[in-house]
Amino acid sequence: MEITVDGNTLAPRQPVTPTPYALFSNAPWATRDGRREVRRRIPEASRDGGSAAARGVALSARVVGADIFVRANLQPAELGPKIETLLEGSALKLKMISNRGTTVYPSAGAITDCVDQFRCRCILREVTQKGGTATLTGDQLLPVLAKVGTSKEPSWMHIEKLQEIDGTEGFTKAQGED
Numbered sequence: 169m170e171i172t173v174d175g176n177t178l179a180p181r182q183p184v185t186p187t188p189y190a191l192f193s194n195a196p197w198a199t200r201d202g203r204r205e206v207r208r209r210i211p212e213a214s215r216d217g218g219s220a221a222a223r224g225v226a227l228s229a230r231v232v233g234a235d236i237f238v239r240a241n242l243q244p245a246e247l248g249p250k251i252e253t254l255l256e257g258s259a260l261k262l263k264m265i266s267n268r269g270t271t272v273y274p275s276a277g278a279i280t281d282c283v284d285q286f287r288c289r290c291i292l293r294e295v296t297q298k299g300g301t302a303t304l305t306g307d308q309l310l311p312v313l314a315k316v317g318t319s320k321e322p323s324w325m326h327i328e329k330l331q332e333i334d335g336t337e338g339f340t341k342a343q344g345e346d
Contacts, residue, residue, distance in 0.1 A: 227334050228333070228334055228335070229331055229332070229333045229334075229338070230301075230302075230303040230331065230332050231303055231304040231305075231329045231330065231331055231332075232291060232292055232295045232302075232303075232304065232330050232331070232332045232337075233260065233263070233289065233290050233291035233292055233295065233304060233329075233330040234260070234290050234304065234309060234312075234327055234328065234329050234330060235287050235288070235289055235290070235327065235328045235330060235339075236287075236288045236290055236312070236313070236316060236324050236326075236327050237285060237286070237287050237288070237324065237325050237326040237327065237328075238251075238285070238286050238288055238316065238322035238323060238324050238325065239284055239285055239286075239322060239323055239325050240284060240286060240321050240322035240323075241284055241321065242321065242322070243282070244265055244267065244272035244273040244275070244282065244286070245273065245275070247265060247273065247286060247322060248262065248265055248273035248274065250319075250322065251265070251288050251316075251322070254312070254315045254316055254319060255290065255312060255315075258308070258311060258312050258315075259292055259293060259294075259302075259304070259308040260290040260291065260292060260293065260304075260308070260309075260312055261290065261291060261292075261293050262288060262289070262290055263289045263290065263291045263345075264288075264289050264342065264345055265286050265287065265288050265289070266286070266287045266289070266342035266343075266345070267280055267282040267283060267285070267286050267287070268280065268281075268282070268283060269342055269343055270342060270343045270344060271342045271343065271344035271345050272286070276344040278343075278344060285325070286322070287342070289330070289342075289345075290312070291330070292304055292308075304329070309327075313327065
């Protein structure tokens with residue numbers, strides 16, 4: 169079986185799986201039977217490179233905190249103060265705890281059926297002050313994880329760093345988070 173693409177004939181070594189799409193570089197989603205499909209094109213890059221912002225390149229990025237995912241058989245009203253106690257004396261402070269995407273600590277009044285996995289959003293204390301420019305380092309984060317890791321409950325399972333990119337938060341917020 170021979171296939172012609174842009175005037176070039178291809179003779180594959182393996183059998184070709186039939187496809188309902190035309191094999192043309194200028195119409196990658198046009199069907200063979202002529203049905204209209206959405207056609208998408210990748211934008212052309214400028215030859216001169218353009219500015220970093222125009223190319224979609226971040227000019228600045230910094231880590232402003234971490235989401236520490238923990239497993240605990242506690243209610244949010246018990247877990248919150250426990251996490252705050254573990255964070256005392258560290259560079260981080262607890263902003264909120266969410267469960268299944270909804271803020272559960274501090275309580276926003278919503279009734280949520282919680283599972284035993286919580287996301288604890290911890291933000292740098294300096295960032296919470298207006299105009300803070302601090303960046304979270306591994307040296308600041310590891311002692312916090314050691315404290316949470318040595319406590320019987322909660323125990324941490326997963327961590328995600330929170331980035332601010334060009335002055336904009338590069339992370340999602342939980343339902344009810346300010």
